[in-house]
């Protein structure tokens with residue numbers, strides 16, 4: 670948990686990074702999926718997802734430390750997450766990404782996510 674919070678603080682500005690209580694909430698729900706990418710015992714990235722029931726799943730967060738980016742760790746985590754979504758009956762996935770986060774938007778575009786505007 671400490672490492673996940675540390676990575677989240679590195680990946681997101683203070684107003685977007687999760688508190689310990691938020692991270693625990695997202696990880697401990699029965700419908701939560703938590704995946705970590707490790708090398709030599711060190712977590713380099715992680716993903717949290719959720720299937721709420723029905724056919725819709727949600728990517729809650731995806732974080733890869735800056736030193737390990739563009740190594741396809743994010744791709745591996747998303748592929749594993751999508752596999753979990755499918756195995757739990759979800760046929761559609763949604764996520765939220767900051768409009769200023771163009772790198773992540775390009776990344777998600779490679780998986781077929783299409784933008785929709787919300788308030």
Ligand SMILES: CC(C)(COP(=O)(O)OP(=O)(O)OC[C@H]1O[C@@H](n2cnc3c(N)ncnc32)[C@H](O)[C@@H]1OP(=O)(O)O)[C@@H](O)C(=O)NCCC(=O)NCCS
Pocket residue numbers: 680681729730731732733734737738739740741742743744745765766767770771772773775776777779
């Ligand atoms: C977005 C993020 C998860 C991508 O992880 P990653 O492991 O670096 O991604 P991958 O190596 O699997 O990238 C796969 C492809 O996505 C695209 N991509 C990834 N990051 C990109 C960026 N910053 N700009 C443009 N395209 C990008 C590229 O097409 C890339 O393929 P390429 O390297 O062969 O060109 C990572 O940059 C990150 O943790 N960012 C901070 C947190 C964040 O924004 N999370 C997502 C919002 S919830």
